[in-house]
Amino acid sequence: MNISAKFLGGAGSVTGSKYLIDTGDFEFLVDCGLFQGRRELRERNWDKFPMPLDQMEAVILTHAHLDHIGYLPRLVKQGFNGPIYCTEATAELAKILLLDSGKLQEEEAEYARKKGFSRHKNPQPLYTAEDAEAVFPLFVTQDFEKPFSIHPKITVTYYHAGHILGAAIVKVLIEGDTQKKRLVFSGDLGRFHDPILYPPTLIPKADILWIESTYGDRIATKSRPGEELAAAITDTFDRGGLVIIPSFAVGRTQLVMYHIFQLMQKGKIPKVPVFVDSPMGINATELYMKFRNDHQLSAVLEEEDAHPFDHPQLKYYRKQEDSKSLNEFRGNAIIISASGMATGGRVLHHLYHHLPNPKNGVIFVGFQAEGTRGRRLIEGEKFITIYGNQVPNEAKIYQIDGLSAHADQEELMEWAEGFTESPKITFIVHGEGKNSEELAHKLDFELGWRTIIPNYLESVLLFENI
Incomplete structure (x- = not known):
């Protein structure tokens, strides 16, 4: 049996993760992500899938972020109808x-059609909500740490990765004619000291390893995000x-809710109304209540009087009219709303109405990409375009570090050091340039590992005649 891998995404970029594994008589995909970001990356989503989909027999997902699952509707629309394995929360x-x-x-697509700025006469969506719904019957859910078979000679096991609810490290055990081989995919690894999610599971052995490198060049500041959050809130x-x-909406909102509840319980901030104005964030929060064994808050959520996701100060706003009622709110309160970089969503109308007031505060709790409204607000721009209008930025802007859902370089190395034997090959994926190069250097220099930074669409023979 020969085993090969083809890198259909997540190679040279932090988006579009797709790794095709071919064992000769069985082909499967690990992750099926959407390309996001730069135009040249997004245009890859429109390319025809590089193999006949009647030959691909399964998809294995690590977690539910769109850069790992967002291409699924397109895949199914092109003819894939096999099982899609994932954890239940995923x-x-x-x-x-x-x-x-x-x-x-x-x-x-409709907006581009109306405004006429598309290069196409009749712009079409990459996929529709109906296309997305066609994916759901194909999900085959699996438990953590319970091996399951996807082929008579291929067994898969999920282990906790942290990062977001349901996220998993994937171990694939392939039984050849003469020997067994382990392929391990890190997925996106979370923090080792996250207050909600389990730390990434240490895996002792891998013949071939795929390790993410999102923050492969970055060491997170040793901050106390709860204390920083308290200082910004009380200052406002x-x-x-x-x-x-x-x-x-997914992950960060629940972490912020946890910290705010803890601060209120400890008397570090006053007990004021907390409005969660994000239908998706509310739906995701309900899943934290449902899948209590997938995170560390099970004991906290058993408290009947109050817990981070259900207490007297907390108000969930699903309806748009409820959201709009906050436009006229004055005084002490906290509004948590998407999106995290202020690129869209309901948070825009809150900023539109409240940025001009110097009494107010806007607290960013994550990385702000270049060119986003969030980045421009942090950099001190005095006017921000929202809904086509120039809105004066008079509010005080804060940024809290330490709430990232991604392992930093030290944590990636800590996870790598959990292997008792060096993998034969370690592929450095889900990173760009310096991110991947620095992690590869660390693994080479400190652990003596053989690392490869693969290229997009590169094929690699992993094993011959096993």
Whole structure:
């Protein structure tokens, strides 16, 4: 048996993760992500899949972020109808995120059609909400740490990766004619000291390893995010202002809710209304309640009087009219709303109405990419375009470090040091340039590993005649 791998994404970029494994008589895909970001990357989503889909027999997912699942509707639309394996929480999150992605694709195509700025006469969505729904019957959910078979000679096991709810490290055990081989895919690794999610599981052995390198060149500051959050909130409240927290709906919103509840319980911030104004964030929070064994808060959530996701100060706003009612709110309160970089979503109308007031505070709780409204606000721009209008930025802007869902370089190395034997090959994936190169150098220099930074669409023979 020969085993080969083809890198259909997540190679030379932090997006579009797709790794095709071919064992000769069985081909399967690990992750099926959407390309995001630069135009040249996004255009890859429109390319025809590079193999006949009737030959591919399964997809294995690590977690539910769109850069790992967002191409699934396109894959199914082109003819794939095999099983899509994932953890139960990943399946439920994927349904939320894929439906939202499909709706956004439709809205963007319609907007381009109306405004006439597309290169195409009749712009079409990459896929629709209906296409996303066609994926759901193919999900085959699996438990953590319980091996399952996808082929008579191929067994897969999921281990906790941290990062987001349901995220998994994937171990694939392939039984050849003469020997067995282990392929391990890190997926996206979380933090080792996250207050909600389990730390990434240490895996002792891998013949071939795929390791992400999102922050392969970065060492996170040793900050105390709860204390920083308390300082920014109390500073704003001392001015008589309102706090707005742009936050990603899945993972980051729940972490912010946890810290705010803890701060209130400990008397470090006053007990004021906390509005979670994000339908997707609310749906994701409900899954944390449902899948209590997938995170570390099971004991906390058993408290009947109050816990981070259900307490007297917490108000969940699903309806748009409820959201709009906050436009006129004055005084001490906290609004948590998507999106995390202020690129869209309901948070925009909160910023539109509250940025001009110098009493108010806007707290960013994650990385702000270049060119986003969040980045421009942090850099101190005095006017921000929202809904086509120039909005004066008079509010105080804060940025809290230490809430990232990604392992930094030290944590990636800590996870790598959990292997008792050096992998034959370690592929450095899901990173760009310096991120991947620095992690590869560290693994080479400190652990003596053989590392490869693969190229997009590169094929590699992993084993011959096993």
